Amino acid sequence: MHQAVLLTETVERLNPRPGGIYIDATVGSAGHAAAIVERMEGQGLFIGMDRDPEALARAGERLAEFGAVVRLVHANFSGMEAVAREAGVTQVDGIMMDLGVSSNQIGTPERGFSFQDDGPLDMRMDPTQPPTAAELVNTLSEFELADCFRTLGEEKRARVAARAIVRERSEVPITTTGRLAAIVEKAVGGRRGRIHPATRVFQALRMRVNGELDALAEGLDAGISLLAPGGRLAVISFHSLEDRMVKHCFARHIGRMVSLAAGGEAWEGTRPKLKAITRKPVMASEAELAENPRARSAKLRVIEAI
Template sequence: MDYPHISVLKEEVLESFKPMQIHRFIDGTLGAGGHAEAILKSHPEIEQLVGIDRDQSALKIASARLMPFSGKTRFLHAQFSNALGALLKEGEGVYDGILLDLGVSSMQLDEEERGFSFREEGPLDMRMDKSNPLTAGIIVNTYPEEELGWIFREWGEEKMWRKAAQAIVKARLQSPLNTTKELADLMQESIRSRKPQIHAATLVFQALRIAVNDELKAIDEALPIALKLLKKGGRLAVISFHSLEDRIVKRFFQKESLDKESTSGIGGLFIDREPSLKTLTRKPLEATDREVADNPRSRSAKLRVAEKL
C-alpha cells in the first residue's frame, strides 16, 4: 500500500539507532508511521513502541500501517510535549530511543482542506489538531497589525514583516481573508521573496503555522522531558526543517553536553557539572542529493542525534 507521507532521512535515522538494543522506543511525531515501521523492522527485539501524534488522521493511517506490530505498539493522541510529560509520570529512564520529526507532514501539506499550503486552494486553517480552536484565519483577520508583524518577524524570519502585516490589515478592511490563495496572492503582490525561486508567502505561512500550533514552545518543553525518559546510553534523534527549530535543538544539545555551568554571580564564574548528553552529530545530517531528487521536501531537513550519559 502507498502512503501519503515520505519519511525523510529514514536511512540516517536507522543508522543512528543501529548499534543499539532497543526494547522501548518513542516516536513522538508519528505521522504516517514510516519511521516507526522502519525502526520496528530493524529492531525485532522491541517490546513496545509508543507512537504520538496530535493529528487524528495521521494516527489512523499509522495504526493501520503498523497493524503487523499490533502487539508492540501503543498510540497516543496529543501534542508530543504533553504526551511525553504523561509518559514521564509512568516512569523515568525507561526508554532506549526517542525520535522527534518536527514540522508539518507531507500529508498535511497535500490536504487542501487543512490550509497548510499556499500552493493549494483551501481555508486558512493550519491546525495540526482539529480540536484546537485557533486557526490561521482567526489570526489573520483579528490580530492587530503590531502582533501580526511580530509573528512574521520572530517565527517566519520574514525581512518584510512590516509590509506583510500592513497589507493584511488593509485588505481585511475590505473583506476577510478566507482562503490560502487569497493570502498567498496578497503576499505575492505586497512583499518580495529574498530568493526568486521561493514564493513570497513561504515565511508568512511558516509563521502562521507555528503560531497556530504553538510549535516552538512544544519543542522547548519536550526536549528536557525526553532526556529524563531515556535510559543511560539511550539516544535522542531530532529532525528539524527550519532554522528556528534547529537552533532550539542545537542549543539544548550543546547545553546538556557541557561540563561547566555559568552562575548568576559577577565575573563570569562557572561551576563544574556532569554533562547529561554526548552529541553524536558534530554537524547535522542532511538529505543526500538522491533523496532530495526523490523528495524535494527533504531539502531543508536536518538530523541531530545525542546519547544520554
C-alpha cells in the same frame, strides 16, 4: 504519501533492538516508525505519538502488522512524559522527533497549510485545538502580525505584509489560503526565484498557530528526562530556528571541559547528562535529494544519555 527523510541515517543511530522501549513523538505516516518497529522483532514497546488524528489513523494502518508492541497516542509531544507514564514507562531507550508538517498535511487543501491550492485558512495540525490561522489573521494587531512574520518567518517585508492584511481584512475577513496568498504576494512583491512570496508568511503563521517552538522546547526537555542511560534522542529539523533550539538545548546538557588555573581540567558548570552522537548535523545525501527535494533543509542531531 509522505516520504520519510534521513531514514537510514536516523534509524542506524537510534539503533533499536528487540525488547527495547522507543517513542516516535511525530509518528506521521510511520515511515521511520515502521523501520524502528521492524528491528524490535516483536519484543518491547513502541509508542507512536502525533497531534494530528489523521496521521495517527495512517500510522495505525501501516503498523497494524506489528501487533501488540505498538501503542499509538493522540498527543502533543510537549506532554511526552505523561504519555510515557500512562504507558507505565519511566525510562526509554530511544526517542525520535521529525519536526514540522508532513506532505499529507501540506497536500490536503482543506487543512489550509498550502498557498498553492485554495482552502479554508486553518493550519492546525490538531484540528481539536484553537486557534485557526484565520482567527489569528483577523484578530492580531498589525504589530503582532509583523512580529510573527519577522521572528518566525524571517520575512524582511513583515510590516508591509501585516499592513496589507489589516487593510484588506477591514473590508472583508480573510478566510481562505488563496486570498491570504494573493494579499501577501501583492504586498511583498513577485516571486523570488522558485520561492513563492507568501512562503515565509505562511510558515510563520503555521508555527504560531501550532505553538511549534514552545512545543519543541518542552518536548526536548521531556525527551531528555525520559532517556535511560545509553538511550538516544534523534531530532530532525527543517527550519533554522528549530535547529538552533535543538543545538543549544543539547549543548547545555553536553557540557564542556575547561582548563583550571591550578592545573588539570573540570566540567564547566554541572556534570553533563548527555554526549553527542552527531558532532555536526547530518544532512541528506545527493541520492536522497534527487528523490525527495523536501530533504534539502533537513538536519539530524542525535544525543545519548550518559
